[in-house]
Amino acid sequence: MSKVDLTSLEWCELIFKDRNKSYGAYKMRRDLGKRQTAALVIVTVVALAGFTLPRLIKLAMPKQKEEMVEVTQLSALEEPEVKEEIIKKVEPIAPPPALKSTIKFTAPVIKKDEEVNDDEELKSQDELTQTKVQISIADVKGNDELNGKDIADLQEVITKAPETEKEEPYTMVEQMPQFPGGPTELLKYIAKNLKYPVIAQENGIQGRVILRFVVSAKGYVEDVKVLRSLDPYCDKEAIRVVKSLPQWIPGKQNGRNVPVYYTCPIVFKLQ
The missing domain is CATH 1.20.5 (Single alpha-helices involved in coiled-coils or other helix-helix interfaces)
Structure with missing residues (x-):
């Protein structure tokens, strides 16, 4: 069919x-x-x-690129590192040397007789020879006329206060430094202010930049360094954002504020 x-x-x-x-x-x-x-x-x-x-x-449609920022806090150590307090010895200040009595030399000025006081009259050569008081650069009441030194023979010594030695930052302390509002607010701040470098986006560069910085005893971010680099432009942007962080709550050790190291990984990711 x-x-x-x-x-x-x-x-x-x-x-x-x-x-x-x-x-x-x-x-x-x-x-x-x-x-x-x-x-x-x-x-x-x-x-x-x-x-x-x-x-x-x-x-x-153009490819949409998003950035993801990840912030992790420094991992805790098993036992906190406790630094020994260094007690500095204060060296005694040497007493000033013995000086002779002196009168400051004043350049002669021509005045009228009625304007001149007896104390201001120039001494004669005989009076200058007989007196024990010397003419020097300053008026000084001496304490040793025989063995003392003339102040003009001494060089002016300007003593500067010794610079306070900068305290070495701690790796771990009893109370770690905190960003105002905690890690969540830190994450929001970085995500809001971080700008993905255009050249890094065009080259498809993504990954993680690990930074380490010091939260000073006053809560300021200092000494920002790159521990692991990703790209020069991404590194520079990560450093810029971290340096712009506002004042932190400083870390404490034995009840006092101390500088503390803080590690902050920042992730650049395209999607």
Whole structure:
């Protein structure tokens, strides 16, 4: 038995042979093949569009790049490191040397006789020879006229206060320094202020920059260093943001504020 094509015109003529072809059923049967073909084409086009349109839109739109910042706190050690207090010995200050009595030399000024006091009159050579008081650069009441030194023979010594030795930062203390609001606020601050370098985005650079800095005894961020580098531009941006951090709550050891090291990994990630 041969296969019959129900959509063919011959089959339609066979069915409606000797019948009224002006009836609507004849026309519907005749156009059935065209309608089925059109429906199949429409369904195929819609299906292809549904699968390919999202991909085309994604390719047409610029790639969105997001940055993720991760901040982790310095891991705690098993036992806190306790530094020994260094007691500095204060060297005794040497007493000043013995001096002779002197009168400050004053350049002569021409005045009228009535304007000159007896105390201001110039002494004669005999008076200067007989007196034990010397003319020098300052008025000094001496304490040893025989063995003392003239103040003019002494060089002026300007003593500066010794610079306070900077305390070495601690690695771990009883109370670690804290960012105001805690680690969550620190994360928000860095995420808000960190700017992904454009050149790093264009080159597809992503990864982690590990920084170490010191929270001083007054709570300020100091001595920011890169422990693990990612890219010069990313390193520079991470350092900039960390240096802009506001004042912290300083760490404490034995009840006093001390400088403490703090490690902060920052992640640059494209998505």
